[in-house]
Amino acid sequence: MFDSIPVSALELGIGFREYEDLARSVRDVASLKMRERQGLLDLANIFFSGKTILKMQKLVIDMADDREFYRIAEMNYSRGPPEGEGIFTTGLAYHLLKRGGLIQSGN
Numbered sequence: 001m002f003d004s005i006p007v008s009a010l011e012l013g014i015g016f017r018e019y020e021d022l023a024r025s026v027r028d029v030a031s032l033k034m035r036e037r038q039g040l041l042d043l044a045n046i047f048f049s050g051k052t053i054l055k056m057q058k059l060v061i062d063m064a065d066d067r068e069f070y071r072i073a074e075m076n077y078s079r080g081p082p083e084g085e086g087i088f089t090t091g092l093a094y095h096l097l098k099r100g101g102l103i104q105s106g107n
Helices: 007-011 016-030 034-047 050-063 067-072 086-099
Strands: none
Touching: 007 050, 016 067, 016 086, 034 050, 034 086, 050 086
């Protein structure tokens, strides 16, 4: 469990418990094929407003600096974000799409 979470997470309505679920979503997305990850980003661009996407970008930057987030996502902090911040961006999109009922888990 996290002692603190970024303000940018709260701005997207993500609280402490859900922030931990977000880390697991990032972990899950890392195993998807590139085509599947691109599909998630395409859906996010369709369903989310520009304002939401800007908030997502802020959170991705904060996630990249959070050691505990890496631990829960089962990633190596010393290597930095996988594929730049692409996996974090896609994992966040996946998480928010699931939360909004726009996709099912496992899709």
